Each structure stands twice: as structure tokens, then as C-alpha cells.
Amino acid sequence: MPLNTQKPQRDREYLEKLQDYYAEHKVIPSYSVLAGLWGVSAKSWVSACVKRFEEAGFLGWTPDRQLKPGRRFFERRVADAPVHAGQPHAAAADGYDLVSSIDEMLVREPSKTELIRVKGDSMIDAGIHEGDFLVVERRHHASPGEVVVAIVDNEFTVKYLGKEREELVLRPANKAYPVIRPRGRLEIYGVMAGLVRKVFR
Amino acid sequence: MPLNTQKPQRDREYLEKLQDYYAEHKVIPSYSVLAGLWGVSAKSWVSACVKRFEEAGFLGWTPDRQLKPGRRFFERRVADAPVHAGQPHAAAADGYDLVSSIDEMLVREPSKTELIRVKGDSMIDAGIHEGDFLVVERRHHASPGEVVVAIVDNEFTVKYLGKEREELVLRPANKAYPVIRPRGRLEIYGVMAGLVRKVFR
DNA sequence: TAGGGTGCAGAACATTCGTTCGGTCATCGG
DNA sequence: CCGATGACCGAACGAATGTTCTGCACCCTA
Numbered sequence: 001m002p003l004n005t006q007k008p009q010r011d012r013e014y015l016e017k018l019q020d021y022y023a024e025h026k027v028i029p030s031y032s033v034l035a036g037l038w039g040v041s042a043k044s045w046v047s048a049c050v051k052r053f054e055e056a057g058f059l060g061w062t063p064d065r066q067l068k069p070g071r072r073f074f075e076r077r078v079a080d081a082p083v084h085a086g087q088p089h090a091a092a093a094d095g096y097d098l099v100s101s102i103d104e105m106l107v108r109e110p111s112k113t114e115l116i117r118v119k120g121d122s123m124i125d126a127g128i129h130e131g132d133f134l135v136v137e138r139r140h141h142a143s144p145g146e147v148v149v150a151i152v153d154n155e156f157t158v159k160y161l162g163k164e165r166e167e168l169v170l171r172p173a174n175k176a177y178p179v180i181r182p183r184g185r186l187e188i189y190g191v192m193a194g195l196v197r198k199v200f201r
Numbered sequence: 202m203p204l205n206t207q208k209p210q211r212d213r214e215y216l217e218k219l220q221d222y223y224a225e226h227k228v229i230p231s232y233s234v235l236a237g238l239w240g241v242s243a244k245s246w247v248s249a250c251v252k253r254f255e256e257a258g259f260l261g262w263t264p265d266r267q268l269k270p271g272r273r274f275f276e277r278r279v280a281d282a283p284v285h286a287g288q289p290h291a292a293a294a295d296g297y298d299l300v301s302s303i304d305e306m307l308v309r310e311p312s313k314t315e316l317i318r319v320k321g322d323s324m325i326d327a328g329i330h331e332g333d334f335l336v337v338e339r340r341h342h343a344s345p346g347e348v349v350v351a352i353v354d355n356e357f358t359v360k361y362l363g364k365e366r367e368e369l370v371l372r373p374a375n376k377a378y379p380v381i382r383p384r385g386r387l388e389i390y391g392v393m394a395g396l397v398r399k400v401f402r
Numbered sequence: 403t404a405g406g407g408t409g410c411a412g413a414a415c416a417t418t419c420g421t422t423c424g425g426t427c428a429t430c431g432g
Numbered sequence: 433c434c435g436a437t438g439a440c441c442g443a444a445c446g447a448a449t450g451t452t453c454t455g456c457a458c459c460c461t462a
Binding site for chain 1: 448449450451452453
Binding site for chain 1: 226227228229230231234263265267268269270274302303304305306307308309310311312314315316317318325328329330333334336347348357393394395396397398399400402
């Protein structure tokens with residue numbers, strides 16, 4: 001019995017409207033604004049709904065008793081195909097998993113995490129395309145097999161880290177490019193923690 | 202002259218404290234709470250600081266005059282190679298762009314956005330690999346050329362949407378797979394808005 | 403058709419909010 | 433030594449907030 005956001009049937013709709021509002025403004029509005037948002041006209045009703053959302057974990061309170069998003073507020077469904085066509089939204093958790101936010105999924109330590117926009121096609125066989133954003137965790141060491149961001153000739157370069165006779169090398173994932181065997185020390189900027197691609201529309 | 206958060210010297214500190222508070226609670230607190238957070242004891246002073254942050258773009262207002270994060274509140278650096286090795290963090294905006302959060306970058310309408318875990322390698326030439334998470338915006342129509350999630354034989358399938366003589370078809374990005382020409386109506390579940398790959402470590 | 407639960411409206415009220423205005427006390431240039 | 437400026441405190445006040453309580457029109461079920 002996973003989700004139970006159907007107690008009053010409109011709660012799901014209310015929650016979605018609030019989530020969209022939050023996505024636009026990044027704040028939880030006041031009860032009167034919420035009432036307008038939901039198309040109801042009684043703050044008392046908003047109060048009741050909020051109480052339900054709170055019990056369900058979608059809303060919470062700061063230590064100062066201000067309303068705030070709860071732990072489940074940013075939950076996003078993850079579908080694992082195959083799923084039945086008729087009811088892809090069925091409450092039954094078949095094929096569904098939950099993820100809090102994409103940020104949380106990819107970023108372990110925000111202060112050590114950066115995005116780097118990928119240039120060129122030297123890693124295309126690893127599914128890393130030009131224009132993609134590489135989520136990079138800054139750190140100066142890495143293990144062979146990891147995708148690393150190294151600094152070569154004053155430029156970032158993204159490659160597999162490899163090892164040849166005790167020497168670290170940078171291997172592209174594209175036969176058209178050569179393996180880079182750095183003279184002296186190899187300067188590693190960080191390692192790949194994830195990848196983000198945005199489809200422009 | 203890129204950043205100018207130094208007017209009163211403590212403003213940068215105040216902003217960081219507010220950002221930390223927001224990171225924890227996902228809301229902007231009231232002026233009195235802010236005063237406590239900053240270690241000052243006059244709401245009037247908070248009001249003045251807020252006004253400065255507002256002018257600098259770090260804070261803003263909802264249509265209902267509620268304080269909210271401004272466009273620069275979530276700024277995160279994006280490196281655009283090439284960058285000089287010595288100072289990849291230099292304040293000078295050379296090679297840097299700014300992005301708020303990964304979520305915001307990919308998700309326009311949270312309530313209509315889902316993640317689908319990719320199965321198989323039929324889209325590998327488009328850089329969509331098994332295990333990747335497709336960010337899908339739910340909608341029942343799409344234009345040829347877009348990557349769509351369609352429902353075929355009760356399973357999600359990810360393909361390019363194509364057109365052959367007024368008929369919509371599904372094209373894989375892998376020569377080993379055939380073009381799918383659906384009989385009757387093609388059921389589109391959503392369109393690709395982005396892609397997320399997590400590197401497991 | 404009586405009765406009990408739901409889904410919402412409306413008013414009353416103490417509390418809290420943000421603003422405005424007038425202070426105080428250091429620092430600093432002249 | 434003086435006036436200006438900047439950083440902050442404190443009180444007062446109307447407006448807005450969230451809570452509580454009552455009311456009412458619906459269904460259902462009996």
C-alpha cells in the first residue's frame with residue numbers, strides 16, 4: 001500500500017497545483033493564496049488539507065512553525081518499463097520507484113560538485129555527447145576505469161582513466177582519437193558523477 | 202564588474218546564511234526568523250538588507266507580495282571548456298555560465314514530468330543508454346524529430362518520432378532495430394525533455 | 403425520511419507580519 | 433572638532449496570517 005493521496009479525491013490535484021506553484025516561485029504560499037490557487041474560498045478548508053498533506057509527508061514545518069515542503073514533496077516517479085498501458089499511473093507500485101529530486105540523485109556534496117559542458121565527440125561511444133553537462137565531483141585522484149575530467153594543455157578534457165605499465169593514460173571513447181599519454185604528472189580535476197542532457201524546445 | 206555583494210561587508214555572509222537555511226528548509230523565513238539567523242535584532246535592518254538583495258537579484262516577490270528566491274539565488278557555475286588550468290574558479294566570468302538547479306533545468310512542470318529508466322540499446326546512437334533515466338514530459342502529441350515515449354504492446358518504448366507518407370512511425374537510433382510502423386493509432390505517452398545518467402560508485 | 407458523514411463556506415479572533423520612523427553609537431574625512 | 437555616513441536598535445501600527453467554530457448542502461445508508 002504505497003501511495004495514499006486519494007483520501008479526498010481532489011487532494012492529488014491540490015498537491016500538484018501546489019507543486020507547480022512551488023516550481024515557479026520556490027516558496028509555499030499563504031493559506032489565502034493557496035485557496036485562490038485551488039479554487040476554494042475557505043482558509044479553514046486549506047488548513048484541513050494542509051494537515052492531511054503533513055501527515056502524508058508532503059508538507060512539514062520549520063522549527064519556527066512555518067509551513068515548508070516535506071520529505072516527499074519533491075518525489076518523482078521513476079518508471080521501469082514494462083508497464084501496463086492502461087494504468088501507467090496505477091497506485092500499485094509495480095514498476096515504480098521513487099526519487100526525491102534529480103539534484104539529490106546526482107549531487108552528493110554540493111560544494112564539491114560542478115557542471116561542465118562537454119565539447120567535442122571524443123567520448124561519444126560512452127554516450128557522452130557535445131553539449132551534455134557532465135556532473136563532476138572535484139577530486140584529484142581517481143581509479144582506472146572512471147571517467148575523469150583532466151586538465152591537459154590548459155583545457156578540460158573528459159576521458160576514461162586507464163593504466164599502461166604503471167602509467168596513467170587518458171582513453172577516449174572514440175576510435176578516431178588517440179590515447180593521451182601525459183608526460184609527467186597527470187592533473188585530474190574531478191571524476192564524473194553523472195550526466196545531464198537537456199533537450200531544447 | 203560581475204558580483205557586487207560587498208556593499209555592506211556582511212551582506213555576503215547574510216546571503217550565505219540564508220542560502221543554507223533555504224537548503225535545509227526549502228523556504229524563505231520571516232523577517233524575525235531572519236534576524237535571529239543573522240544575529241541582528243531589528244526587523245527594520247532585515248528589511249533594508251532584503252531590499253538590497255532584491256535589487257541585486259537574489260530575492261524577489263511572488264505576485265502576492267511574498268518574499269521568494271530571485272533569479273540569482275540558486276546560481277551554480279557551469280564550466281565551458283576551455284578554461285585556464287590555474288584558476289578554474291576565478292571569479293572572472295570567462296568560460297562560466299550559470300545554472301540554477303539541475304531540476305529546474307530539466308523540469309518545466311513537475312506534475313507532468315516523470316523519469317523513465319531506459320531499457321535496451323535501441324537508441325544508443327542518440328546517446329541514450331540502458332539504465333539512463335529519461336526525463337519525460339507527459340503529453341499525447343509530439344512532432345516528428347522529437348524523441349518520444351510511446352506505448353507499444355503494453356510496454357514503454359523510446360524512439361524518434363518520424364513520418365512516412367502522412368503516417369507516424371517510430372525510428373530507433375540503432376541500425377540493428379527495425380522501424381516500427383504501428384497499425385492504427387500511435388499512443389504517445391510523453392516526449393523527452395532531458396536525460397540523466399547516474400554513475401554508480 | 404431520518405440520520406450521519408463529507409466537502410466546503412464564512413466569520414471571529416489573537417497572533418504575527420512587514421513597514422515606517424526616529425533613535426544611538428561608532429568611524430572617518432576634512 | 434565637526435558633520436556626515438553607515439550599521440544597527442526599538443517601538444508603534446495597520447494589514448495579513450492561521451486557527452477555531454459554526455453552518456449548510458449534499459450524498460449515502462438504513
